[in-house]
Amino acid sequence: MPLEEEKNRSNGFEPSSGKSFVLLLVLCCFVLVGGAFVLWWVPYVGLSNIHPRLPLILALCFAAVVLFGLGGALTLIFTIVWGRNLFINRKARGIVIRFLFPLLVVLGKLMGISKDDLRRSFIAVNNRLVLAEAKKVRPEKLLILLPHCLQFHECPVRITGNIENCKACGKCKIKDLVAISKRYGVSISVATGGTIARRIVVEKKPHIIIGVACERDLTSGIQDTYPIPVYGILNKRPHGPCFDTDVDLEMVERGILTFLENGKPEFQRPGPHSP
Numbered sequence: 001m002p003l004e005e006e007k008n009r010s011n012g013f014e015p016s017s018g019k020s021f022v023l024l025l026v027l028c029c030f031v032l033v034g035g036a037f038v039l040w041w042v043p044y045v046g047l048s049n050i051h052p053r054l055p056l057i058l059a060l061c062f063a064a065v066v067l068f069g070l071g072g073a074l075t076l077i078f079t080i081v082w083g084r085n086l087f088i089n090r091k092a093r094g095i096v097i098r099f100l101f102p103l104l105v106v107l108g109k110l111m112g113i114s115k116d117d118l119r120r121s122f123i124a125v126n127n128r129l130v131l132a133e134a135k136k137v138r139p140e141k142l143l144i145l146l147p148h149c150l151q152f153h154e155c156p157v158r159i160t161g162n163i164e165n166c167k168a169c170g171k172c173k174i175k176d177l178v179a180i181s182k183r184y185g186v187s188i189s190v191a192t193g194g195t196i197a198r199r200i201v202v203e204k205k206p207h208i209i210i211g212v213a214c215e216r217d218l219t220s221g222i223q224d225t226y227p228i229p230v231y232g233i234l235n236k237r238p239h240g241p242c243f244d245t246d247v248d249l250e251m252v253e254r255g256i257l258t259f260l261e262n263g264k265p266e267f268q269r270p271g272p273h274s275p
């Protein structure tokens with residue numbers, strides 16, 4: 001089962017394949033074509049009086065802009081739907097993160113789509129683009145970034161700063177996540193908010209991040225850390241938001257295996273003196 005579908009199922013959400021995002025993108029294309037036509041047609045009536053060829057020149061300019069926009073949107077849609085690494089892929093992620101998402105949020109609002117639905121869709125689309133880039137990294141360049149709310153609320157241990165302070169009592173998944181990070185030799189950190197998360201990223205300089213968080217924090221994290229790719233895994237919130245949250249460990253592990261260079265636990269990797 002693809003990592004994406006499994007993630008959505010495991011979180012108990014409606015499977016989000018980025019459908020709302022793609023639909024809004026298609027709507028944008030129609031708005032673009034309609035807008036260009038209106039912009040061309042209105043002056044057309046008057047422009048021909050200035051010079052008979054001016055309406056044609058203007059129409060060609062608009063056609064070029066529309067074709068460029070449509071070409072970009074269609075390439076993006078095919079990338080999302082097929083999950084293939086198309087030639088503009090790396091730039092596509094930047095366009096989605098920087099320009100399209102804020103635009104689609106406004107459009108989605110007008111259409112009554114909830115912000116969290118759009119964020120889930122955005123995360124799903126981002127994940128597809130990150131997977132399409134299929135960047136393989138060395139273990140030390142992969143960072144697992146966790147939210148503080150995963151820690152058991154009565155735990156007296158301070159794990160921000162150094163997650164290895166965890167006493168592995170097993171009352172929350174931090175114990176298992178530390179074990180997973182050791183198994184694969186990847187970095188792992190806990191952030192209490194966006195500022196700390198940014199600081200961790202600056203310090204560790206990862207080439208790829210597997211981020212666990214809610215819709216809002218994952219969305220802002222993906223935007224803040226661009227161009228570093230972030231593979232987002234939504235946390236589970238059986239006790240409500242920001243309190244004793246949970247995560248699907250298998251999803252985290254499969255994410256690690258997807259992005260690691262040799263995709264093997266540390267003890268199975270050949271050592272420096274191996275043949």
Ligand code: SF4
Nearest residue numbers: 155166167169170172
């Ligand atoms: S597993 Fe670690 S972080 Fe979680 S409650 Fe126990 S000591 Fe605290």
